[in-house]
Amino acid sequence: SVNIDTEDLVQKDRDYLWHAMAKHNEKALPFIARRGEGSWFTDMDGNRYLDGVSGLWCLNLGHGRKEIALAAFEQMMSLSYFPLTLSHVPAIELSAKISELLQGSYRTFFSNSGSEANETAFKIARQYHAQNGNPGKYKFISRYRAYHGSTLGAMSATAQANRRMKYDPTAPGFLHVPPPYSYRSSFGDMPNSDLAAADFIDQVISWEGAETVAGVIMEPFISGGGVIIPAKEYLVRVAEICKKHDVLLILDEVVSGFGRTGKMFGFMHSDEVKPDIITMAKGLTSGYLPLGATAVSSKIYEKFKENGTHNHLRHVSTYGGHPASCAVALKNIEIIENEQIVQRVANLGESILGKLHDLTALSKVGEVRGKGFLYGIELVEDKVSKTPVSEELMGNIIAACTKKGLIIGRNGDTVPGFNNVLIIAPPLSSTEEDLDFVVDTVEEVLMEFCK
Numbered sequence: 001s002v003n004i005d006t007e008d009l010v011q012k013d014r015d016y017l018w019h020a021m022a023k024h025n026e027k028a029l030p031f032i033a034r035r036g037e038g039s040w041f042t043d044m045d046g047n048r049y050l051d052g053v054s055g056l057w058c059l060n061l062g063h064g065r066k067e068i069a070l071a072a073f074e075q076m077m078s079l080s081y082f083p084l085t086l087s088h089v090p091a092i093e094l095s096a097k098i099s100e101l102l103q104g105s106y107r108t109f110f111s112n113s114g115s116e117a118n119e120t121a122f123k124i125a126r127q128y129h130a131q132n133g134n135p136g137k138y139k140f141i142s143r144y145r146a147y148h149g150s151t152l153g154a155m156s157a158t159a160q161a162n163r164r165m166k167y168d169p170t171a172p173g174f175l176h177v178p179p180p181y182s183y184r185s186s187f188g189d190m191p192n193s194d195l196a197a198a199d200f201i202d203q204v205i206s207w208e209g210a211e212t213v214a215g216v217i218m219e220p221f222i223s224g225g226g227v228i229i230p231a232k233e234y235l236v237r238v239a240e241i242c243k244k245h246d247v248l249l250i251l252d253e254v255v256s257g258f259g260r261t262g263k264m265f266g267f268m269h270s271d272e273v274k275p276d277i278i279t280m281a282k283g284l285t286s287g288y289l290p291l292g293a294t295a296v297s298s299k300i301y302e303k304f305k306e307n308g309t310h311n312h313l314r315h316v317s318t319y320g321g322h323p324a325s326c327a328v329a330l331k332n333i334e335i336i337e338n339e340q341i342v343q344r345v346a347n348l349g350e351s352i353l354g355k356l357h358d359l360t361a362l363s364k365v366g367e368v369r370g371k372g373f374l375y376g377i378e379l380v381e382d383k384v385s386k387t388p389v390s391e392e393l394m395g396n397i398i399a400a401c402t403k404k405g406l407i408i409g410r411n412g413d414t415v416p417g418f419n420n421v422l423i424i425a426p427p428l429s430s431t432e433e434d435l436d437f438v439v440d441t442v443e444e445v446l447m448e449f450c451k
């Protein structure tokens with residue numbers, strides 16, 4: 001009967017379901033997950049796979065945490081829904097917890113996703129400048145290779161050509177600059193090319209006219225765009241540049257937030273960076289329910305106060321800050337803290353990165369980059385030309401890993417031909433055995449394909 005079920009499901013999948021991103025391949029079997037347990041899931045035929053990309057970098061605590069499911073259940077039974085035009089307990093508690101975790105005085109607006117958290121940030125930034133007497137500051141600067149979401153504004157900040165070209169024109173006022181990508185620096189082969197990338201932002205702001213620029217949005221570490229880890233001074237320099245020009249620093253912590261890189265937030269790898277706005281989603285609930293959050297510093301929020309009335313942000317989200325999502329987020333954070341997940345990621349991450357780094361001995365492994373439980377392996381034809389390997393080889397490597405029971409990812413489409421970074425981001429709660437399996441499998445497969 002399992003087989004009959006599966007056939008029926010496959011047919012329905014082919015007939016009715018529109019998959020995200022991928023071309024709908026009528027011939028390939030859809031990859032249907034049936035159950036999950038910890039870092040693993042099984043397909044309809046009972047094959048087991050370790051999810052080496054945590055779903056879409058969100059399933060940070062793995063499948064099947066009963067405490068999280070119960071938190072959702074209990075909240076749904078006691079107060080199923082309530083809007084945040086008014087207020088409810090889990091949203092209040094969660095906003096206070098987020099401010100505590102950010103180690104500052106932050107106020108949070110809740111939404112449903114990372115894209116929406118970024119959209120909210122753009123609106124807040126523009127309105128902040130307007131209320132601060134600078135209504136002409138409307139432009140946003142982001143970086144090539146970055147992904148910030150799928151909705152119109154977030155897509156306009158996204159600078160991966162293939163994600164946008166069919167949907168032009170994108171929103172006006174979004175500019176792009178080179179990433180701090182020392183392996184293929186836009187500034188030539190020089191020491192500190194990452195600082196040159198930061199200083200370029202300074203120039204762009206000056207050329208555009210600082211009086212027209214509202215904000216800079218970036219991830220502390222580019223994730224889906226190829227795991228790009230800048231020199232530590234990069235973000236410090238960018239923060240200084242933003243401050244100098246009264247440009248808001250918006251950090252997209254949708255992937256890096258809640259421990260992924262070995263700190264609670266990515267910007268905490270440096271003591272000197274104090275972002276104006278931080279956006280979060282994914283790891284906020286470890287993927288158990290949808291939730292987005294946009295946290296703004298008190299400096300920003302002050303400008304939204306007028307005669308004792310605070311709420312003239314003309315923005316609302318019916319489901320944003322859903323009580324069950326907030327309850328799940330609170331439980332998720334409680335587990336992260338009780339199990340010292342962040343410290344664990346920092347400690348284990350170093351040794352995993354060390355092991356993956358040894359793969360650079362292979363002729364096609366150009367560079368291995370990473371932080372915490374986020375790794376990228378950039379593959380090249382040879383190390384001198386750095387020509388990206390073919391799409392076909394990338395596909396074969398990923399398929400070989402899948403065959404051995406390990407799901408890994410690759411960077412999203414940037415310039416065609418540059419989709420040559422394998423991405424590995426296992427759940428933060430993966431056991432040491434799980435992590436050994438990830439490293440060993442990647443090693444075996446690359447030894448075969450990248451000698």
Ligand code: PMP
Nearest residue numbers: 113114115147148149254255281
């Ligand atoms: N920002 C970053 C850095 C992301 O990786 C993503 C999702 N991959 C988003 C924003 C958008 O999040 P969502 O898919 O929840 O809208």
